[in-house]
Amino acid sequence: MKKNRLGRTGIEVSALCLGSMTWGSQNTTAEGHAQIDRALERGINFIDTAEMYPVNPVAKDTIGRTEKVIGDWFAKSGRREEVILASKHSGEGMAHARDGAPISSKTIPEAVEGSLRRLKTDYIDLYQFHWPNRGSYMFRQNWSFDPSGQDRAATLAHMEDTLEALQKQVDKGNIRAFGLSNESAWGTAQWLRLSEDKGLPRVASIQNEYSLLCRLYDTDLAELSVNEDVGLLAFSPLAAGLLTGKYQGGAMPDGSRMTLNESLGGRKTKRAFKAVEAYLDIAARHGLDPVQLALAWCMTRPFMGSVIFGATSVGQLDVALGAAEVALSDDVREEIDAAHRAHPMPF
Template sequence: MKMNPLGRTGMTVSELCLGTMTFGTQTSEADAHTQIDMALAAGVNLVDTAEMYPVNPVSKETVGHSEAIIGNWNEKTGRRSDYILATKHSGEGLAVVRDGEAISSKTIAPTIEGSLKRLKTDYIDLYQFHWPNRGSYMFRKNWSYDPSGQNREETLANMLDCLEALQAQVDKGNIRAFGLSNESAWGTAQWLRLSEEKGYPRVASIQNEYSLLCRMYDTDLAELSVNEDVGLMAFSPLGTGLLTGKYQGGAVPEGSRKTLNPELGGRHSPRVYAAVDAYLEIAKRHGLDPVHMALAWCRTRPFMASAIFGATTVAQLEHALQSVDVTLDAQVLEEIDAAHRAHPMPY
């Protein structure tokens, strides 16, 4: 398992990260614990969760359950120090957590304390803001994105307020590093600028959606990542399962995410299946498993810190972990580039 720097923190993270957003809904606690065991045995050292997890669906009754399942594993095994633990603070607009309250110095300390209690740990290695208070163009909002209603002074004042609160948490030993999620290049640049001016925690990573099907990160954010040592933690590197091919031809396998979320968070579109076909054909021509190809491709990106993949079942996890043995040659990469040009932004 290849290891990559986590920003300038001195920590290193595995090229694959175990995502946990199904822990407590689609994935039972027993299977979740088996997944953590299996991932660590394979060399994965990064586990990502969030206070709002599990999903499918997100509900007030299940908020925090994924963290609690991980906490029970920590308590049962005593292996908390064997891996890097990342979690996230939900923000404005999610009514089931704090009635949709924005992220601020008022919310940061109690939210971290809640996560620490559920995770049954004294510290969080990477603490991430799940999305910016001002909104985000992620999750298909890019099609109608309009930042003209933002208030720059309020945004910057809130960032400083949050950074000061994060510093207090670092000083207490509750968190080791700070990351962003669903952020933009401008937003990340401001967090970096303010943290460097004030000596507050520096952004170590950005967790945004990225896959063969979703490549918005490839331009401004890619440049920022490389120049500022802020690596991408890519979520949905398999396009919520689309890149496995299991939904082609109108198929909806029993127990799959599409049975719970038919639109796949806006990824179900008239154009996406043709794009998936193009990538499946490349994999077939070169004797590659499509899951392995999609994850191995993430590894080739110059800004990648870790690709976060979730597995509903232990069998799916075992299969995905085998991707680290796959290296894509120049011909495959050229064909992937051609498919991307032919099928840009399919959702």
């Protein structure tokens, strides 16, 4: 499988990344381990997780389970060195971790040590802040974003404070690289400026939502990514399952995410289903699986670091892994662009 450099770190990650947020709730430990085995067998070397996982829903008695599933696999397999591992520090408002405290130099050591303990490893390759303290455009908040409560000086002081705390974790050998998630172009630019001015850990990646149905990243952040070597780690590239086509016509398969989260995090709209139909038609006309179309298209983007996908069965996993072998023709890509112009921002 193709490998991409993670920022300026020298770390190389597979073009597809195995997401893990269902392990410990929708998936058992054994199923999670089977997915890791299959993914590595097919060329993936990159696994993404977070201290708050599993989701659907996030609950006090389940947070941390996903990291434990991965840690048990490391302990059982002895194959830690074969994996580039990414995890995340939960932020302000996530009540089940540190009583919802915002990310700070005080929370970072506790969060890192907790993840290391659950993951049964001495280091995390990519340590990410799950969302900014000041708020985010992500998860449909772009429609009503209000920056009036922001304090620029306080935000910059927070960034410098946490970068210094991350440097201590690097010095200890606990983390190798630093990434952002659910960030903006302005925020990422400030993190970069401060890290370079102060000689502190430099942002290697941004993990934001990106798919055929969600292309907020295509403008300012795309340009920043390319020029500053900060690749996108795309989450929800299948738009929470919408792009598989399994929800078309009012269908709701047993055990699917929609049975647990009816709105799919605000993605379930009438316009979304019409947009999905357009992409399903493209796939059908060109003899492509719609899952592989969606993932392969993400991999063509010039700012892409890795495309994070999840599966709840090995069968789903095998289909997704097949996207690595799909080359989209110019005709397909032109039809995708036309569909996007006809169905922009459907949720």
